[in-house]
Amino acid sequence: MSGCDTSGLDVFFNAKSVAVYGASATPNSVGQAIIQNFIKPQYEGKVFGVNPKYRTVLGVDCYPTLQDIPDEVDLVIVAVPARITPRVFEDIAAKGVRAAIVISGGFSETGPRGAMLEDEIVRIGKEHGIRIIGPNCIGVVDTHTHIDTFFLPEYRCGRPKASSTANISLVSQSGAFAAAISDWTSELGIGVSKIISLGNKCDVDDDDLLCYLGNDPSTQVICFYTEGYDLGKGRTFFETARRVTQQKPVIVVKSGRSERAKEAASSHTGSLAGLDSIADAAYRQAGVIRATEFEEMFVMAKALAMQPPAKGDRVLIVTNGGGLGVMTTDALESLGLAVPHPSGELRARLEERLPSYCALGNPCDVVGDTDAGRYDVVFEEAIRSGEYDLFVVGMLLQTPSLGMEITNHIANYQKQSGLPFVVVSMGGSFTRKAGEILELMGVPTYSTGEKGALAAKALVRYGEIRYGNEFHRTVTSEKP
Amino acid sequence: MKTVKKIFKTALDEGRTFVLEDEAKRVMREYGIPVPPFAPAATEDEAVARANEIGYPVVLKILSKDIMHKSDAGGVKVNLNSDEEVRRAFQEIMENATQYGKEKGIDVDLSRGVIVTRFVEMGTETIVGVTKDPQFGHALMFGLGGIFVEVLKDVTFRLIPLTEIDAREMVYEIKAKKILEGIRGQPPRDIDALVEIMLTVSKMVEENPEIVEMDCNPTIVYEQGKGAVVVDARMVIESASSD
Structure with missing residues (x-):
């Protein structure tokens, strides 16, 4: 009926x-x-x-x-x-x-x-x-x-x-x-x-x-x-x-x-x-x-309006701030999403191309003195590896080494890969402006890790709905 | 499914929307839902005869249109092992029911006597239920029995009809799911048999939308490969299907 x-x-x-x-x-x-x-x-x-x-x-x-x-x-x-x-x-x-x-x-x-x-x-x-x-x-x-x-x-x-x-x-x-x-x-x-x-x-x-x-x-x-x-x-x-x-x-x-x-x-x-x-x-x-x-x-x-649904529940957090990475991980896991570490192979590739003081787990911390280039390396290698279904990107703009071009880089990798991206950018008016620019390019940007995690959850949940049996689930017991 | 419709018609003709336990179990048996052997017995002698046919140990439960909650009325006697115990249980149940009627100010109909059923082995108690929501229609509920449902309200719902995926999701959705998966060295429970019961109940309600409420409580689930069984069933129907 x-x-x-x-x-x-x-x-x-x-x-x-x-x-x-x-x-x-x-x-x-x-x-x-x-x-x-x-x-x-x-x-x-x-x-x-x-x-x-x-x-x-x-x-x-x-x-x-x-x-x-x-x-x-x-x-x-x-x-x-x-x-x-x-x-x-x-x-x-x-x-x-x-x-x-x-x-x-x-x-x-x-x-x-x-x-x-x-x-x-x-x-x-x-x-x-x-x-x-x-x-x-x-x-x-x-x-x-x-x-x-x-x-x-x-x-x-x-x-x-x-x-x-x-x-x-x-x-x-x-x-x-x-x-x-x-x-x-x-x-x-x-x-x-x-x-x-x-x-x-x-x-x-x-x-x-x-x-x-x-x-x-x-x-x-x-x-x-x-x-x-x-x-x-x-x-x-x-x-x-x-x-x-x-x-x-x-x-x-x-x-x-x-x-x-x-x-x-x-x-x-x-x-x-x-x-x-x-x-x-x-x-x-x-x-x-x-x-x-x-x-x-x-x-x-x-998030759902701007990004494609995720084909699985594996999230990579890329961040230039450790604290933001930890909080976002907590929020993602409590929503039943997977935050798996990179494989040995992927890790080796990242180690080869990034300074030794970067923390190359998940969250993948490119640390405070980063420029857009280190994000590029992580995006490139992680996308190529096929180990992740969705990216949550921490973008703290209080440090002068990270230029505004990061917004272009994020939007480009999102478009080229076709994978969903969510950006977390905490801060005041300068940060908000960057968020607006990102959203003009179709990448949803949030002011806290918790909101970013909720956005990621929506993209994963809709992926489950949309792809049914083809959705790749690694976390079996999902909290309601 | 003529038998099922006939059972419902009999109840409604008698002015009942409450389906008696033996009737509910006949409906379930029609659909192939496992229930322990049972038979109605109107008299003490009949109860003994049925108990011998079924085989000891048995359970006696009051069968009366006036008593929906049988334990509350002292209408249930379990683990009876001899003719003598059956006779005594029958008498006590009748006395208790009469007393219950006096307290409630109703004249309890005792003419149907009792239902005699096999006393089944212990297992994990679950509840499979059905309700009809005014906005969304029929829904099926699943949870673990006892305190899990009474106190913790650890239950989950899906609209009917259910798919197998829905049923399996429900089993894994409840907080106490570990008990079904097997804890402290216990073997896992027979989840396939449980899912089969849930799907059959869904089909039964889909084909008989006059069922507005139902509790299969307890539905006992044994260890993997040993099945599951609906031990008690309570069912309410409505007179005209409003769908």
Whole structure:
């Protein structure tokens, strides 16, 4: 049973003509904020207001109904009180528009009365082939087409940017989290393609977007925030995710535990299952990576967006600082990754080409007076040896001997080898600049060994998911 | 699998969603899941006859739609070695059940008597269970029995249907896995037999989605090559499959 229907979803992200139902001249109102988004020069389509009270709002033509608009409309954004939405939907149907985002609250989340209104708009939508996002949501941000229905002013809620290398998309049940993440990722240096707030999921749901984003060429990693699924919808998400995770990584942050299931249980198994462990099992089986919180999600998403998955779990740490090497080793091992020493043969080759005071184990410490050349030697020999599946590179730039060209060297070896690289670079503004440069070249860079290790873990876990039996595992007992 | 559907129909027709132990074991036997020899016995004389057929030592357990947790009601007598012990155990179980009913304020149905089963050798106790989650549907649980499940909650889940890889991952996922691998000079346990039971339970539930809860507790696993056996089974079904 496939639970997803992607028909008609494209227009939510590509509408060339948008109408805002409930456009308003009142400052700080939802109806005004949304109009404001669409009159920014980045949005290249047309925008109309609908509100019998006005002829224009912020210079945008305003009409009493959709049917009065002389042009075609691709997408309607509904920001009017819930009780009049059935009438609005009759108007949407009459105009022949096939997509609506209902921002308004006051529906099923408030009780039986609201639920009736929601049923009514769903009924009209079904009858006329109108896809609906919401209600009770903040809608959509698309960083390529600049469709932006977030009614939050940009000076308070920053909007993320698309990156030229790799982008994530995020689907959030919660509107508040969608906004916070928009704001946060605008400064995080992580490329974002789309953010979608689902609200009550009266039509478009997690399954639909999972399928859609799975086929979306501008999305490299799909992220979800969910509080739970409707009856049986966890199962359909599981079925869909099983397919999509073979194409691209899916990361989920899920809160909310199903305690009701626990109360109703009369067996041992049922009473133990209340602890969220079934969702956990489902994600694992479907190849979905579960993050405990958002920071973890973004650490992993950045690596997965920029780097190929690892074909095995053997990590080589190359560093110019001993302490960083030790901490990173601890973190990697506690995440169940292998940090094996180089073979005698590889070690001999390294010894031949590097100063005797380098510590040539794993971590491979090229020490504090290194230049980019010693890193080159390690990369070259280790890649040729085939003994490692992934590189974690410690790059401490406080020492003047290591020039900025190291960023080029790392990026080149990564590209040539096709092996995943993760860089750890601790420090202040100079270091951060180097990290930004590395990320422009597609190498994810982190401020601590622990974050770098988590990124490595994500690349290994996704490798396991993607390559199945061909994945080369050396650590047999993996900690959950 | 007509037999299985008939067993479930009988239970539902009697207004029960709780499947009695002998019924649950017949269902499992249909699927080839190993269970110790068993037979229901409504009277004391029948119990003795069944015990002799099965062979001593035996276990007697109450069979009543009113008693789901048999030990709590004093409804289990183990390691019985003679006709006389069986008779005494039968009487005690009936008395205990009546007493239990009085305390709970219910009129306990005693008409089905007991289930007589072979008293099996000790081995490593595990639990294989099934639950139905409202969001995700059927899932299978695995863990070691006793304190591992009761206190430490050292269990792991997978959605049904399971693949063999899933089942093997589950066995190696629990913290107490070393016990199955063999510690302190003990030989490793028969993990293949255990995996076979898990996969068969998965198949059974897939084909009979009306099963909403189940505990195979304990499922005793012997040393490698000597198999595994489901000693007690508790099963709950729902009236109409909602899938």
